[in-house]
Amino acid sequence: MPEQSRTLIADRRVLENNWVLLEEGAPRPENARIIVALPEWQAAPGDDVAPLLASDTELTPELAEQLLDAPLIAIDFPKFTDGRGYSIARQLRERYGYCGQIRAVGDVLIDQLYYMSRCGFDAFLLREDQVVEDALNALDTFSLSYQPGTDTPEPLFRRRMRESA
Amino acid sequence: MYRYDTYDQTLVDERVAQFRDQMRRYLEGKISDDEFLPLRVQNGLYIQRYAPMLRIAIPYGMLASYQLRKLGEIAARYDRGYGHFTTRTNLQLNWPKLEDVPDILADLASVQMHAIQTSGNDIRNTTTDQFSGIAADEDVDPRPWCELIRQWSTFHPEFAYLPRKFKIAVTGAEEDRAAIQVHDVGLRLWRNSDGDVRVKVLAGGGLGRTPMIGAVMCDDLPWQHLLTYLEAILRVYNQYGRRDNKFKARIKILVKALGIDEFRRRTEVEWAHIKDGPQTLTDEAISAVTGHFVEPPRRDVAEDAIQAYERLRGENRAFARFVTNNVTDHKVPGYKAVTLSLKRHDHSPGDVTSEDMAAVADLADEFGYGELRVTHEQNLVLTDVPVDRMEELWQRLETLGMANPTVGTLADLICCPGGDYCSLANAKSIPVAQEIQQRFENLDFLYDLGPLELNISGCMNACGHHHVGHIGILGVDKKGEEYYQISLGGSQGNESSLGKILGPSFYREDVTNVIDKLLKVYVGERTPDETFLDTYRRIGLKPFKEHVYA
Numbered sequence: 001m002p003e004q005s006r007t008l009i010a011d012r013r014v015l016e017n018n019w020v021l022l023e024e025g026a027p028r029p030e031n032a033r034i035i036v037a038l039p040e041w042q043a044a045p046g047d048d049v050a051p052l053l054a055s056d057t058e059l060t061p062e063l064a065e066q067l068l069d070a071p072l073i074a075i076d077f078p079k080f081t082d083g084r085g086y087s088i089a090r091q092l093r094e095r096y097g098y099c100g101q102i103r104a105v106g107d108v109l110i111d112q113l114y115y116m117s118r119c120g121f122d123a124f125l126l127r128e129d130q131v132v133e134d135a136l137n138a139l140d141t142f143s144l145s146y147q148p149g150t151d152t153p154e155p156l157f158r159r160r161m162r163e164s165a
Numbered sequence: 166m167y168r169y170d171t172y173d174q175t176l177v178d179e180r181v182a183q184f185r186d187q188m189r190r191y192l193e194g195k196i197s198d199d200e201f202l203p204l205r206v207q208n209g210l211y212i213q214r215y216a217p218m219l220r221i222a223i224p225y226g227m228l229a230s231y232q233l234r235k236l237g238e239i240a241a242r243y244d245r246g247y248g249h250f251t252t253r254t255n256l257q258l259n260w261p262k263l264e265d266v267p268d269i270l271a272d273l274a275s276v277q278m279h280a281i282q283t284s285g286n287d288i289r290n291t292t293t294d295q296f297s298g299i300a301a302d303e304d305v306d307p308r309p310w311c312e313l314i315r316q317w318s319t320f321h322p323e324f325a326y327l328p329r330k331f332k333i334a335v336t337g338a339e340e341d342r343a344a345i346q347v348h349d350v351g352l353r354l355w356r357n358s359d360g361d362v363r364v365k366v367l368a369g370g371g372l373g374r375t376p377m378i379g380a381v382m383c384d385d386l387p388w389q390h391l392l393t394y395l396e397a398i399l400r401v402y403n404q405y406g407r408r409d410n411k412f413k414a415r416i417k418i419l420v421k422a423l424g425i426d427e428f429r430r431r432t433e434v435e436w437a438h439i440k441d442g443p444q445t446l447t448d449e450a451i452s453a454v455t456g457h458f459v460e461p462p463r464r465d466v467a468e469d470a471i472q473a474y475e476r477l478r479g480e481n482r483a484f485a486r487f488v489t490n491n492v493t494d495h496k497v498p499g500y501k502a503v504t505l506s507l508k509r510h511d512h513s514p515g516d517v518t519s520e521d522m523a524a525v526a527d528l529a530d531e532f533g534y535g536e537l538r539v540t541h542e543q544n545l546v547l548t549d550v551p552v553d554r555m556e557e558l559w560q561r562l563e564t565l566g567m568a569n570p571t572v573g574t575l576a577d578l579i580c581c582p583g584g585d586y587c588s589l590a591n592a593k594s595i596p597v598a599q600e601i602q603q604r605f606e607n608l609d610f611l612y613d614l615g616p617l618e619l620n621i622s623g624c625m626n627a628c629g630h631h632h633v634g635h636i637g638i639l640g641v642d643k644k645g646e647e648y649y650q651i652s653l654g655g656s657q658g659n660e661s662s663l664g665k666i667l668g669p670s671f672y673r674e675d676v677t678n679v680i681d682k683l684l685k686v687y688v689g690e691r692t693p694d695e696t697f698l699d700t701y702r703r704i705g706l707k708p709f710k711e712h713v714y715a
Contacts, residue, residue: 083326083327087400090323115322147317157454160170
């Protein structure tokens with residue numbers, strides 16, 4: 001399975017991937033923690049089962065409520081230019097207060113990691129051809145930001161006010 | 166003029182480093198063409214028909230003389246010694262080398278400039294009234310608000326991969342000179358009876374393939390909530406805008422599909438969660454930014470100097486023509502804003518050489534306070550010219566060829582780079598513009614025609630804003646041949662309207678004759694004091710059509 005050859009970056013370092021992204025209908029490996037499509041997770045949630053959200057998932061309050069119990073939430077990037085996952089992650093963190101891991105999977109490339117990390121993703125299953133060292137560096141592309149994000153609660157205009165007070 | 170602090174500077178410097186690294190990895194083959202594309206366009210870099218093109222941001226059209234001088238140096242050093250001002254008030258270099266672009270960006274950063282988000286499916290450069298801060302009809306100076314929007318939208322982590330590009334325009338004056346009705350979001354700043362700033366928010370306007378006038382989202386948004394409300398709009402668009410077809414991906418298609426009421430409802434649901442959050446603006450934040458846009462230390466202009474200026478207008482016909490067309494009233498008596506015409510026969514519309522950029526920068530220092538504006542009609546503006554120096558400025562502009570007293574006339578046409586440069590274009594636009602300018606260069610004739618906006622786009626992406634030209638010309642491709650479709654009755658401003666297509670399209674060699682016929686219909690049908698647009702609105706398309714296709 002290709003995703004097994006992918007590198008996982010979580011909490012800003014390379015980590016062993018303990019979750020198997022299960023293709024639809026594929027048999028469940030023994031003793032593995034699995035990530036499955038959202039409906040399958042909804043049908044059979046558990047401590048060792050995590051949902052995969054498609055990029056067009058509509059994050060209703062009811063769904064968000066369910067997701068708060070998930071041990072991990074994976075958000076799919078079918079193509080790196082599909083920006084919907086950024087909003088989903090941000091809403092999960094900022095609106096619904098989800099504290100578990102939010103993992104970007106799919107077409108996950110170095111040059112999108114910084115913005116993803118600001119929107120609440122803390123784990124990235126890199127596409128297999130990505131250079132891990134460059135990916136780790138990309139997380140530190142900018143040392144500050146104009147807007148608030150999950151990394152910093154205040155916009156720059158408030159920080160300026162605070163510092164000049 | 167907004168001046169960077171160390172934070173702003175750090176951000177643009179880090180951006181240069183980021184792009185330098187991305188370019189290195191691209192040239193080493195570690196990033197594919199497809200994956201490099203959004204990275205380069207978010208830094209203004211296109212791969213064009215014959216060469217790369219770099220689009221440099223001029224946030225809300227404000228430019229300092231030292232920046233313009235630097236742009237001239239950059240154009241000379243890295244390009245062919247000229248640049249092109251666009252309808253989005255940016256500057257494009259048409260012939261840079263790909264591998265030089267990181268160095269160009271570093272040079273730009275040295276004068277607090279960049280090319281961030283001048284392209285890509287992100288929030289683009291915000292545009293505004295070219296007379297903001299000096300207009301006599303202004304309720305609210307839009308510049309501090311534009312700067313706050315610039316900061317909010319720059320590197321916004323959630324909105325870098327939108328369904329499509331997103332353009333915001335802002336005005337704070339009675340007359341809308343920023344075309345807010347034909348933007349993804351248009352903002353009109355106004356004051357309520359307590360003097361408190363309110364914002365009228367429009368959404369879903371735009372030109373391009375499916376032109377639409379924006380619908381009203383909200384009439385009186387309190388200023389504190391501007392950024393959170395924008396964020397809510399963008400989030401709804403990011404989630405629900407179409408991604409299956411790039412021609413249906415702009416917010417206008419979503420607004421039309423949902424209806425403005427449903428789009429507003431979704432925005433308000435979203436907004437309820439972030440309203441009053443950390444991005445809520447405060448008095449301190451506004452006054453800090455407003456402090457960057459202070460009134461320059463204008464000296465008093467004596468009453469007899471003002472009278473002398475008026476006298477000269479009465480005596481010197483050429484000067485009077487220049488003043489009537491190219492000089493705009495200022496909120497301060499004795500001062501004027503002067504529009505420098507970049508519509509010169511020997512240059513493409515909007516093009517300026519490096520030497521002329523340096524010369525104009527000197528004029529901005531000598532005749533003002535080192536500040537310029539770029540207009541979406543592709544001209545430049547000196548904002549604070551005392552009338553007792555107007556004659557001298559006029560003479561200096563004559564030597565630069567920028568005193569053409571034709572601003573607002575047929576000769577002041579808007580034109581995209583077209584098929585001479587752009588890989589999207591279906592047809593050339595610059596030669597059409599030049600043929601029209603040459604045919605109709607008689608000043609008496611131009612003045613007799615009065616205010617007339619002719620806009621040319623080389624394809625339906627509408628960079629030349631043809632939909633809102635009183636006369637619009639659109640280049641189309643028919644089986645590999647260039648044809649031109651003509652529309653009438655478009656207009657920008659408070660009474661925005663979209664032009665109607667006259668009929669079947671024309672060969673290029675016929676376009677000028679067709680324009681001539683249209684003008685003859687107008688001249689024959691008009692009542693005293695009627696502009697071209699007035700006459701069109703009164704008599705409709707039919708008389709024009711009958712005469713042209715007779």
